[in-house]
Amino acid sequence: xxFQSEVNIKPKNNKVNYNDNLLFMGSCxxxxxxxxxxxxxxxxxxxxxxxxxxxxxxxxxxxRSIGKNYFTKSDWIYRDEKWLNLDLHGELSFAELEEAxxxxxxxxxxxHIFLKNTNYLFLTFGTAWIYSFKENNQLVANCHxxxxxxxxxxxxxxxxxxxxxxxxxxxLLESSKxxxxxxxxxxxxxxxxxxxxxxxxxxxxxxxxxxxxxxxxEYFPSYELIIDELRDYRFYDRDxxxxxxxxxxxxxxxxxxxxxxxxxxxxxxxxxxLISSANHRPFNLESDAHQKFANKTLSKLTQLxxxxxNLNFDDLESLLQKQxx
Numbered sequence: 345x346x347f348q349s350e351v352n353i354k355p356k357n358n359k360v361n362y363n364d365n366l367l368f369m370g371s372c373x374x375x376x377x378x379x380x381x382x383x384x385x386x387x388x389x390x391x392x393x394x395x396x397x398x399x400x401x402x403x404x405x406x407x408r409s410i411g412k413n414y415f416t417k418s419d420w421i422y423r424d425e426k427w428l429n430l431d432l433h434g435e436l437s438f439a440e441l442e443e444a445x446x447x448x449x450x451x452x453x454x455x456h457i458f459l460k461n462t463n464y465l466f467l468t469f470g471t472a473w474i475y476s477f478k479e480n481n482q483l484v485a486n487c488h489x490x491x492x493x494x495x496x497x498x499x500x501x502x503x504x505x506x507x508x509x510x511x512x513x514x515x516l517l518e519s520s521k522x523x524x525x526x527x528x529x530x531x532x533x534x535x536x537x538x539x540x541x542x543x544x545x546x547x548x549x550x551x552x553x554x555x556x557x558x559x560x561x562e563y564f565p566s567y568e569l570i571i572d573e574l575r576d577y578r579f580y581d582r583d584x585x586x587x588x589x590x591x592x593x594x595x596x597x598x599x600x601x602x603x604x605x606x607x608x609x610x611x612x613x614x615x616x617x618l619i620s621s622a623n624h625r626p627f628n629l630e631s632d633a634h635q636k637f638a639n640k641t642l643s644k645l646t647q648l649x650x651x652x653x654n655l656n657f658d659d660l661e662s663l664l665q666k667q668x669x
């Protein structure tokens with residue numbers, strides 16, 4: 345007997361390995377999966393502009409990065425003693441305007457360069473509901489806790505997402521062979537109401553389905569894995585809206601099994617053991633037993649560095665060096 349609806353995941357032909365560069369943009373769920381790769385030392389950029397929920401704002405930031413279209417003073421507003429940018433997440437707010445311009449445009453430079461060598465771009469859409477700032481009719485990525493009366497709210501249409509999305513995808517693929525992976529976030533936007541949340545997610549799925557007609561695009565069913573295969577509040581945080589760590593681990597396992605090279609999965613297991621050893625906290629740091637353990641772990645790290653010269657082991661190495669007496 346079966347007690348679970350199984351989601352069929354088509355294994356990739358060209359699977360991910362440690363030579364690939366990966367860029368993740370979109371909702372917080374994109375960040376969770378992207379961090380799984382980062383923690384295992386893949387060369388990644390994860391939500392460089394912060395968490396962005398709606399597809400139009402994600403595409404706007406990609407388009408900016410492709411063309412190095414820098415932010416100017418007019419893109420910032422001053423509220424509550426800090427400078428805010430309605431195209432960026434609230435974590436990118438600053439006390440000084442010059443600081444805001446410097447850091448935000450530096451991110452554009454970094455993403456522009458990274459995109460030239462990116463193998464996989466993961467885009468996770470969270471909601472089709474958008475807010476427009478009444479003052480200038482600007483579609484915003486984040487309301488920054490500005491009173492809701494200053495915004496108009498509406499739902500994006502499938503055609504709006506697809507039309508702009510295809511424009512940006514064409515620019516991305518002009519001089520690049522990157523693979524674009526779409527996902528829909530399983531995070532439930534309950535503040536919009538149950539029906540409106542479902543309308544929103546349905547709009548995203550329909551839009552993604554049309555965007556998948558472009559070359560070099562794929563879909564990974566993270567939404568279906570949680571909503572259909574797990575389908576239980578045990579796999580959500582206390583707010584009953586965000587998938588918990590167990591659910592995220594489950595999606596990571598499914599992605600690893602089907603989309604990551606077999607030999608890379610073995611290398612990941614090696615690196616996970618190394619990370620676990622480096623983070624080990626002994627009762628007595630100066631004991632002979634721990635010193636032997638630390639030296640042995642450092643020796644393994646040195647071997648892996650020779651094997652993977654493209655990976656950054658600096659933090660792990662520094663952590664182990666501090667434990668040596």
